[in-house]
Amino acid sequence: MSTDSEEASRIAVSSDDGGPATVFEHLWTPYRMAYIRGEGKPTGAHDCPFCLIPQMDDEEGLVVARGEHVFAVLNLYPYNAGHLMLVPYRHVPDYTDLTAAEVAELGEFTQTAMRVVRAVSGAHGFNIGMNQGSVAGAGIADHLHQHAVPRWGGDTNFMPVIGLTRVLPQVLRETRELLAQHWPDGRRVPEA
Template sequence: MEPADTFARVPDGHDRLWTPHRMAYIDGESKPTDDRPGPGCPFCAAPERSDEDGLVVFRGTSAYVVLNLYPYNPGHLLVCPYRHVPDLTAMSAAERGELTELTATAMATLTSCKHPDGFNLGMNAGPVAGAGVAAHAHQHVVPRWSGDANFLPIIARTKAVPELLADTRAELSRAWGSGDGAR
């Protein structure tokens, strides 16, 4: 029998896409340690930063739009109320209304900039439903293109995102402000 390290040197015909930055997400490095509002919550902290540093695309009255730090696809946005509430039932009517309007504008802006073939929209309410940050509600707006899901997420648990977050934020923020994405 050969030593285990021998197998590491034998070519297996596979290319490697190294994504070490994803370990922060996998290890939970950026996840809040408790459910309290404040600087430990990424959705409370983002609007306290500059738009560029917080990846904020648009600021409304009771809700804002931010890029997902770990996007499924380029342009994956989150629409969040400023107030630290766990789900739609805890939001005021004004918060729910603005969240819906910002979601529609996000779809229109992404359509004008990125030309997706469709969207996934969703809010995971509670940890058992898949919410990574369950204490602060956030609506996902994920642009989708025909054929955008390939073998990488399924086989390698890796997602190739071909655009830097700063570039995506700048493009969407410019389009949002110009009216190109407005309904």
Template structure:
């Protein structure tokens, strides 16, 4: 499997976000470079650089805040609106059958970037399980991140 986008994390070492936050940095980049599909006033949506499935989105507040109960009402409201829109867009673009939606709070709960609140929106299909994750501990993703980002961003703009 060819996954060149993961090289930046390999080269960064065991604590790639000890001094920088990818969710604070992404909004300062172009949408293409930041993998951003939609920008709101208080929050935005971007593709996960380490997707569980094609189209795996993250919804984040712009403000660097770690926990859900530290977010403002405006931030959580916009995160909810962006999550609903993400579901509609992913249904249209990928024809998924369902979603896993969740927030991991803290490293103990599985948060990869525990210092910046982010909600996962993972599209799921009835037929998305195969032998790779079970035997090879590998997930096959049928599209490159840039292609997925473009398709989702285009559908978002027209939704």
């Protein structure tokens, strides 16, 4: 049941003879237009955050773990607390561009990320995935990266939808430290 204020905030969509406009309601998010237009996106390896982060110390770059071919880093704009990205060091855009060794380590890091986040925060599940190409939603399409987003029952609420606000229970630096402490030492490669 909707309230008067909810009705007032809805925008009427003309009928398209029983098609999608009659089935779906619309949520307008004009702030995403800059993202769609690609404003402020990196233009190459020289300004690619995934190429620059490995040059930073772990705390500054929010790096949780470093491998031989791949590193784990917290997402600076997380969908949920503990949102990690598993990123190859090489600046390649597509999963098919990875070597067998990179694919293997990416898989190992994904499994380890899931185990560590479960151990530290009791995540109930995960969204694991990568968006290949800007048309598929990749924010940084030129440098492959895989998301590991922890999920908990009831973690979706009105705050991000209505309040345009994410509620995170811990600052990123503290989350990074906690995850790094629990990452198996055998998989860490010393910084260059």
